[in-house]
Amino acid sequence: MNIGEKREMICINCPIGCLLTAEMTGEGIKVSGNTCPRGEKYAIAEITHPTRTLTTTVKVANRDDTYLPVKTAEPISKEKLFEAMETLNSVEVNAPVKIGDVVFSRVCGEADVVATGNVD
Amino acid sequence: MRTCDIAVIGGGPAGMAAAVAAHDAGIKDILIIERDEGLGGILRQCIHNGFGLHRFGEELTGPEYADRYKKMVIEREIPYVVKTMVLDITKSDGGDHIVTAMNSESGVFHINAKAVVLAMGCRERSRGQLNIPGDRPAGVYSAGTAQRFMNINGEMPGKNVVILGSGDIGLIMARRMTLEGANVKMVCELMPYSGGLNRNIVQCLHDFNIPLKLSHTVSKIHGKERVEGVTVSEVDEHLRVIPEKSEYVECDTLLLSCGLLPENELTKSAGIPLDRITGGAVVNQNRRTEDKGVYSCGNVLHVHDLVDYVSEEAELAGRSAAEYVLAGKKEPECIKTVNVHNAGAVRYTVPQVVDIYKEPKDIKIYFRVGAVLNNATITVKCGEKTLLSKKKRKVAPGEMEFVLLTEKMLGEVDSDIIVSAEN
Numbered sequence: 130m131n132i133g134e135k136r137e138m139i140c141i142n143c144p145i146g147c148l149l150t151a152e153m154t155g156e157g158i159k160v161s162g163n164t165c166p167r168g169e170k171y172a173i174a175e176i177t178h179p180t181r182t183l184t185t186t187v188k189v190a191n192r193d194d195t196y197l198p199v200k201t202a203e204p205i206s207k208e209k210l211f212e213a214m215e216t217l218n219s220v221e222v223n224a225p226v227k228i229g230d231v232v233f234s235r236v237c238g239e240a241d242v243v244a245t246g247n248v249d
Numbered sequence: 250m251r252t253c254d255i256a257v258i259g260g261g262p263a264g265m266a267a268a269v270a271a272h273d274a275g276i277k278d279i280l281i282i283e284r285d286e287g288l289g290g291i292l293r294q295c296i297h298n299g300f301g302l303h304r305f306g307e308e309l310t311g312p313e314y315a316d317r318y319k320k321m322v323i324e325r326e327i328p329y330v331v332k333t334m335v336l337d338i339t340k341s342d343g344g345d346h347i348v349t350a351m352n353s354e355s356g357v358f359h360i361n362a363k364a365v366v367l368a369m370g371c372r373e374r375s376r377g378q379l380n381i382p383g384d385r386p387a388g389v390y391s392a393g394t395a396q397r398f399m400n401i402n403g404e405m406p407g408k409n410v411v412i413l414g415s416g417d418i419g420l421i422m423a424r425r426m427t428l429e430g431a432n433v434k435m436v437c438e439l440m441p442y443s444g445g446l447n448r449n450i451v452q453c454l455h456d457f458n459i460p461l462k463l464s465h466t467v468s469k470i471h472g473k474e475r476v477e478g479v480t481v482s483e484v485d486e487h488l489r490v491i492p493e494k495s496e497y498v499e500c501d502t503l504l505l506s507c508g509l510l511p512e513n514e515l516t517k518s519a520g521i522p523l524d525r526i527t528g529g530a531v532v533n534q535n536r537r538t539e540d541k542g543v544y545s546c547g548n549v550l551h552v553h554d555l556v557d558y559v560s561e562e563a564e565l566a567g568r569s570a571a572e573y574v575l576a577g578k579k580e581p582e583c584i585k586t587v588n589v590h591n592a593g594a595v596r597y598t599v600p601q602v603v604d605i606y607k608e609p610k611d612i613k614i615y616f617r618v619g620a621v622l623n624n625a626t627i628t629v630k631c632g633e634k635t636l637l638s639k640k641k642r643k644v645a646p647g648e649m650e651f652v653l654l655t656e657k658m659l660g661e662v663d664s665d666i667i668v669s670a671e672n
Contacts, residue, residue: 139447143302144555144648146447181452184297184310185428186400196403198296198312207456214428228316245296246312 130158130176138175142167151176180204183213187232189248190221197222197248199232203240213237224248254278254574256348256362257567258335258515261290263547264368265318266560267567271366272325274571280360281322281329282350288322288329289315290370291393292556294400297421299448303557314556338365338519338543344578346519346542363578364542364570367516367530368563371509371548373418379507383470386477392418392506396425405429407502411479412436413467415443415450417554419506424453433457434498437465437481439488442621444508444647446554467503468495476501509552516545526597527551533586533602534612535569536562542578544570551599551615554649582607587631587662592669594618594625594644603666609659615651618644618670627652630667644670 130136130153140147140163149162151172160172174180182204186196205213213236222232226244233242254276257264260283268279287293292300295311302308305317322329333352341347346365351357373391390398390406396418398404410431412419415438423433436454441464443450454461462481468490469480483494511529521538522531529550530538536546546566547559573580583604591598596619603612614629625644629637629652636658644650652668 139451141448141452144299144446144448146451181456182298182308183428186296186403188403194402196401198310198400200296200298200310210428228313245310246293247316 136176138172140168140171142171179207181207181210183210183236184245185214185217187217187242188221189224189226191223192248195224195248197226197232197244198246199242200245201236201240202231202243205237205239209237209239217242250347250359250361252278252361253280254362255280255364255366255567255570256346256360257281257366257368258338258348259283259290259368259370259547259549260285260288260329260331261368261370261547262292262315262318262556262559263370263549263563263566264288264290264366265315265322266563267366267368267544267546267570268327268329269318269321269325270564270567271571272327274568274575276571276574279327280362281327282333282335282348283329283331284334285331287331288319294393294397295421296400297425300556303555304560311556318560335515338515340540344542363574364544366563366566366570367513367538367543367545367549368547368566369512369515369549371511371552373505374508374510376505379413379505381467381470384473386470386472386475388472388476388502389470390502390504392416392422392504395422395502395504399425399429405431406504407476407500408432409434409500410502410504411467411481411498411500412504412506414438414506414508415445415461416506416508417445417449419504420445420449420453422504422506423459424457427457427459431502433459434500435460435462435481437462437467439464439466439484439507440646442645442647446647466490470503471497476503479503509548511549511552513549516549519543524551524597524599524601527599529599531601532599533604534600535604536566536600537569537573537580541580542570542573551597551617554647558649580604585663588665589614590665590667591616592667593671594620594622595668595670596646598668603654603659603662605659605662609656611656612654612659613651614654614666614668615649616668616670617649618646621645622670622672625670625672627668627670629654629658630669631662632664634661636661636666641670 160169189195292311292315300314337349468482530545544566546563
């Protein structure tokens with residue numbers, strides 16, 4: 130963004146969905162419209178390096194027709210979502226597995242993938 | 250006959266929270282009855298994140314949120330049965346209720362309960378209820394059915410997808426199917442605004458360049474064995490299809506996300522009055538229905554935006570049921586009962602009835618509007634008296650609002666209460 134340029138966006142951190150305005154100034158990006166500090170962080174990230182938490186499922190190898198819900202422990206680069214899906218499509222885990230267990234480390238070199246469900 | 254103090258019908262987020270709150274209020278003899286294979290309700294298939302920000306101060310996925318409550322149920326050793334369907338609720342001679350249920354182990358059996366908490370949740374509006382013309386090919390699913398196929402069974406419902414309805418489940422499924430390799434062509438919304446949360450429009454549609462076509466509907470489903478395409482039509486201000494503004498869109502799958510309906514067959518057969526707008530029971534501020542000893546909470550009462558609010562409401566219902574049982578099946582002493590009416594853009598309120606107790610407590614009145622209002626004025630009146638008036642930058646049908654009536658305000662209530670939202 131050039132100095133003086135403005136961009137409007139909706140914050141996705143919580144259900145309020147604040148309408149944010151990010152303006153590029155000489156001192157950096159200035160954010161308005163946010164009701165909490167997470168809004169400011171989000172707006173700056175959207176312009177510099179947008180990230181998203183990925184949630185999907187992986188196959189449980191030792192249980193018939195069972196899938197385990199998983200998520201990235203931290204948000205990953207938005208442009209790497211499909212690459213991460215590709216990787217996780219061939220990942221299989223073995224039960225028992227419980228919430229928080231790491232099922233794949235550093236997907237796309239960015240974040241661990243952890244279980245969000247329990248399989249006994 | 251088996252007996253219990255409180256029978257909770259449904260083991261989803263509402264049922265679990267109600268049971269936990271009832272237990273913490275001093276009632277140990279509880280039974281949760283769940284028809285699915287485990288506790289958790291619909292959260293089991295909602296693998297996306299965004300749950301629990303209010304309740305737990307952190308962002309959880311559906312299964313994680315459900316697990317928090319399941320742990321609370323297990324820690325308290327609250328009994329529950331799964332794969333068990335409740336068939337009927339009737340009154341006993343002694344003023345209790347008899348819950349008739351069945352499962353494959355015990356067959357049909359009866360439970361005598363001093364209080365009942367209804368927490369059966371809701372279900373999706375079906376194709377039949379939408380009256381979409383066309384044959385009945387495979388490939389038409391409710392968004393929630395497709396979600397279950399994908400997230401629980403690991404099956405892909407289709408490749409080229411049109412979604413009708415922009416409710417949150419439809420938006421979530423647009424992203425989910427895209428990530429799994431489907432081509433989601435568009436989301437059509439009959440109304441001129443989306444029924445989903447803004448955050449979901451951004452992260453589920455904008456992120457993947459999926460068009461949201463407002464004031465558009467599906468006017469015909471094509472295909473005999475399998476969906477081959479749909480006719481997408483623009484609608485006028487009366488929501489009527491404009492035939493000359495129609496296009497054929499090739500697809501093999503149509504997902505429907507056109508609203509949720511509280512599942513109140515049991516409530517109805519028990520003879521408990523329902524609210525025409527919410528589709529749930531008429532309740533007072535404690536979530537007690539018109540039938541003494543029967544409480545209702547969560548999406549079976551009215552459809553909530555967030556599970557966090559379901560938990561909050563269910564705790565109130567569970568606690569109220571426990572207090573009723575502990576007091577020897579008695580309600581708090583009531584001076585008078587008033588109705589809550591809607592005015593302006595307000596479509597419904599919950600509760601619909603307020604009992605003014607001798608010792609009143611603050612009451613939150615939840616409501617939903619029927620149209621988007623900018624700079625709305627929300628007022629609560631009692632006769633000529635204005636109890637409360639506040640400004641709100643924006644109110645929309647997709648977002649539940651509430652007003653807080655304090656003890657002091659309730660002391661001034663001498664007739665029916667009117668809640669209104671106006672421009």
